[in-house]
Amino acid sequence: MKALICEAFGPIDNLTIKDVPSPVPGPRQVLVEVKSASVNFPDALMVQGLYQIKPPVPFSPGAEVAGVIKAIGSEVKRIAVGDKVIAMLGHGGFAQECIAESQMVMPLPEGMDFDTGAALVLTYCTSLHGLKSCGALKAGETLVVLGAAGGVGVAAIEIGKIMGARVIAAASSEEKLALCRKLGADETINYSTENLKDRIMELTGGKGADVVYDPVGGPYTEPALRALGWRGRLLVVGFAAGEIPKIAINLTLLKERSIVGVYWGDSVKHDPMGHLANLKQLNEWFAAGKIKPVVSERFTLDQGKEAITYIANRKVLGKIVIVP
Ligand SMILES: NC(=O)c1ccc[n+]([C@@H]2O[C@H](COP(=O)([O-])OP(=O)(O)OC[C@H]3O[C@@H](n4cnc5c(N)ncnc54)[C@H](OP(=O)(O)O)[C@@H]3O)[C@@H](O)[C@H]2O)c1
CATH class of the missing domain: 3.40.50.720 (NAD(P)-binding Rossmann-like Domain)
Known part of the structure; x- marks a missing residue:
């Protein structure tokens, strides 16, 4: 599968597209086929080594995705292959497939498309x-x-x-x-x-x-x-x-x-129940048409570094997504 890879912290322009082996989920993890991955400002900081979290290199940036479950770990119970989901990752999302911790995965709400799902949480x-x-x-x-x-x-x-x-x-x-x-x-x-x-x-x-x-x-x-x-x-x-x-x-x-x-x-670690209540509230507001995440542009995975440069250069309206 293809992934946008950061091999060493440095300029965004140094990111490359590579063919890498499909990741295998651990017992409490799932494999997500990424349909849409949103670009966030911390992605730009992370690949430059300027973010508070520095993953071991090489890694793919990309903190939140929406997609379809392709495989599940042996201990995963409430998620099945084929489910449409939103997954929060930290990093790893700018790829055709990514691994997510099962507790960081939620169902894609009814009526929500993949771009909106990737851009919401x-x-x-x-x-x-x-x-x-x-x-x-x-x-x-x-x-x-x-x-x-x-x-x-x-x-x-x-x-x-x-x-x-x-x-x-x-x-x-x-x-x-x-x-x-x-x-x-x-x-x-x-x-x-x-x-x-x-x-x-x-x-x-x-x-x-x-x-x-x-x-x-x-x-x-x-x-x-x-x-x-x-x-x-x-x-x-x-x-x-x-x-x-x-x-x-x-x-x-x-x-x-x-x-x-x-x-x-x-705050999610300190108050997980408060976070769940907020997610429920956001779903209700979305269903009622009260919130409508703005996805202003879509980039391909090959254009991944252009997408990250775009956000770093103050150009984005609302959110942009990478569609692998
Ligand atoms: N604390 C948290 O929990 C948390 C969570 C998410 C994000 N964040 C942080 O919040 C900040 C914004 O995130 P975001 O996703 O909203 O980013 P964003 O979509 O890129 O928006 C940031 C805005 O900052 C303004 N800006 C001013 N000077 C800029 C510069 N030199 N380069 C880029 N933008 C500049 C731009 O608006 P104008 O052009 O109108 O000035 C831009 O629209 C980031 O620092 C991110 O790390 C914090």
Whole structure:
């Protein structure tokens, strides 16, 4: 089978397509025939050796896939060959077949296609966990989403609206902001051309926002923090801009603001039941047509490194997938 392989941490351009033997599942594992694999920002960091998790090389990137079960391990009970599934992997998904731990596999919900299944879990679970458990977002509050047209940003707009917030979407281009409005954002800010803090203050009538969802970092975090109102919460989700901001903590004393980290992957280990409840909630919202993951482009496996370069270069609207 063909797989996109990282032989040594380094530039994305060094990734190669190789013919490798079909993997064999262990007793509690399954073999998935990959129909669609979504590209996430951490894939770009991982192959460069810049992510907090560094798999032993060689490895295939690709953290989440949707596909069909091709084989199961001897101890696997609730999954059968032929089942359509979503699988969370960590890595290994940019390949025609991949191995998944059976407890990280769930049925593809009724009526969901493979691309949507591959694009749903990581971003929507992160944003639901972030807004609900870390941000305690309440109906009627104002939520500012940075990087709002990206993977977790799109999910935060949709979930923020469902939770009853007024959503201000901030992104770097008019094309990205048009997508945010289409998804339900009430207001938009182009932070390439407008002053982020001033515009948030203006749009909140001088009161400041209640919650900022920040997957971008870099130059945007501090102005967004300064635009939080009384007891506002800054949710630290990621640093897609590449720079981890250093913040003066007096900015929290003023207005009793909080800075709260969001780490979905670890939260699942600490609160597996809460995670299952969130998955159930997302399935219900999907079935009711309340969330619609945006898959803007599809790449072949041979175009895998172009797909990863595309996300690293800030070009993606919503999500992109690799279809092996
Ligand atoms: N904490 C968690 O549990 C968790 C879970 C999932 C993801 N994450 C992290 O969240 C971040 C975003 O993930 P994502 O999947 O939403 O990524 P994404 O789809 O690429 O979106 C990131 C957004 O960041 C903005 N950005 C600003 N400067 C950028 C730069 N120099 N390069 C690339 N993008 C830049 C872009 O929007 P504009 O062009 O509009 O600025 C882009 O749309 C990543 O750092 C990821 O590791 C964290």
